[in-house]
């Protein structure tokens with residue numbers, strides 16, 4: 059890595075981002091993943107919008123693309139096991155929601171019955187950049203159940219054992235390997251309306 063890349067990594071590592079469980083479903087399939095790339099994306103409190111950045115190869119990303127709906131949940135600090143359930147492997151292999159209690163009122167975005175809080179969103183725009191699929195969503199529904207701080211990345215990772223950390227690193231390396239070419243292709247063909255200079 060270059061000096062700047064090393065420093066950038068050090069700066070990013072000094073942050074302690076919230077962890078979100080992003081869920082979505084189609085008529086025949088459902089799933090979810092753990093994400094840090096969830097952000098408030100609107101200034102106007104009357105029209106709340108979120109921007110969510112998902113890896114294009116993830117199972118959950120396909121579900122969001124197809125259904126146009128997603129729910130993002132913050133977890134309580136004693137829900138590290140739930141965070142692990144959503145990041146340890148892909149929903150292409152198993153139903154990650156099988157052992158999770160759901161409050162089942164929304165068809166295309168499963169809501170976890172137990173969480174710190176959640177936002178239910180309807181996607182109105184999507185940009186694919188090779189490395190990420192970015193979804194902008196209007197908030198249709200929101201609930202907050204806890205007054206405490208939510209589970210953040212540092213506490214979660216510090217609670218993982220060596221084997222779990224190895225699994226997460228391998229998953230990340232696999233994603234980087236898959237996405238590098240897609241990202242290069244995107245840079246070569248950025249559409250006019252997205253290009254700056």
Ligand SMILES: Cc1cc2nc3c(=O)[nH]c(=O)nc-3n(C[C@H](O)[C@H](O)[C@H](O)COP(=O)(O)O)c2cc1C
Pocket residue numbers: 089090091092093094095096111112113115116117118119144145146147148149150211226229
């Ligand atoms: C701390 C942490 C943060 C993560 N943030 C994101 C993220 O913002 N976007 C994303 O697509 N994946 C993120 N991941 C990776 C996914 O949670 C993971 O690859 C997941 O197993 C994908 O599941 P799926 O294929 O069932 O959708 C993160 C993983 C960890 C451990």
